[in-house]
Amino acid sequence: MPPRRFAFGRAEDAVHPDTMRAALSEFIATALFVFAAEGSVLSLGKLYKDTSTAGGLVVVAIAHALALSVAVSVSLNISGGHVNPAVTLGALVGGRISLILAVFYWVAQLLGAVVAALLLRLATGGMRPLGFGVASGVSEGHAVLLEIVMTFGLVYTVYATAIDPRRGHLGIIAPLAIGFILGANILAGGPFDGAAMNPARAFGPAVVGWRWKSHWVYWVGPLVGAALAGLIYEFLVIPDETPRTHQPLAPEDY
Template identity: 80%
Template sequence: MRPRRFTVGRSEDAVHPDTMRAALAEFLATALFVFAAEGSLLSLDKLYKDTTTAGGLVVVAVAHAFALMVAVSVAFNISGGHVNPAVTFGALLGGRISLIRAVFYWAAQILGAIVAAALLRITTGGMRPLGFSLASGVSEWHALLLEIIMTFGLMYTFYATALDPKRGYLGTIAPLAIGFIVGANILSGAPFDGAGMNPARVFGVALVGWRWSHHWLYWVGPFIGAGLAGLIYEFLLIQPETAPHTHQPLAPEDY
């Protein structure tokens, strides 16, 4: 069978109950992830007034890995557990989700991140989210390339463990693998540009904390990286003659 192709979807999918449920799952999962992930940074800043130490970096990486693992797990059976607009974009280019459904996911993810960042500011007594910025000596183009590479690894891992029709038992450990790759990327990339990889999370803390330094690269880099990974895995690595015509859970094309 031929690989999937990009699809816009049907107009009725926009009001289908399953689309609404999937969008709600993405909203809640993204909010849970951003609250825990950004909360770990604020906790370190509250305790030590410094989040740049080696020990602090490990704590933040572990917190992100665990939080994302849980967020993907709780949404996996309803929406596929994207929890990231870049991941949704990669799935869209690979034909694993329709454009209509992707738009709902993007709106839900961004709103979830904003709500989580706002709740953090309220519950911490007005602490301003730290946001993302470039380290000294790191140019925008270096950071852009870093975001592309890190998000490529994230999307490739997501495709291999959550979307590949032949994933088998790997599907059960997909949330763990996805969380681990994000934690590893934070260890390698956070000291340079904060290791965004998730435009929704970056936008949420930027809006609530009003920190917009170099904001564009945290959208462009992840979308390029995830898009490349989705296209490469779908059209070069999945064998056309053995790839079954099945979609991710509750995709609108399956109604």
């Protein structure tokens, strides 16, 4: 295994316009995603008293898949289209992004999720965001394992279609592929723990709706799964001789 290339980044990167643009892109994209995703859950609850049905699960999965595909598409050329602190961590451990830029991404993603949940509560006349929770009969340990596996699949897909230098024309369908794996995982894990796979997606509704029960599950699981996916793909799947290009591609001369 080649030595890991963690990049701390330069001090001037923190105030460079490219960093600001990338962070703004992550903020907007994450807000768009969380607004549409959590909004689909609230609208389903508005239409039906009991949302724990097979049809409701499919609707929510499709809404999440479409929202994430769009969010990745609109931010891919600017920030790399992470829209997820776990994806950013996966890129960080693989040496594809500097620590300074990762911190900016994390702050932007969390703020975007909170703003989206707040706007959603205001726009729906005060409806309290539902967020995520572990289902009855499912232990928190099992939920963490489920989040690890699902997030591993999500971040592995991100690496294969959006980060891998050999992706070629496959990069064109990256947003669609990433959205599909998210929707499929929701169908698989939604009835058990809601299938977050994204700490920001869980954090925004938790803050605005003030629902914190088992919230740690949606941090530990996704972050562990993302780190494993980044390490495995970066150091076991990508050949050693493959040039490393950090995402997003920043100018060399600033």
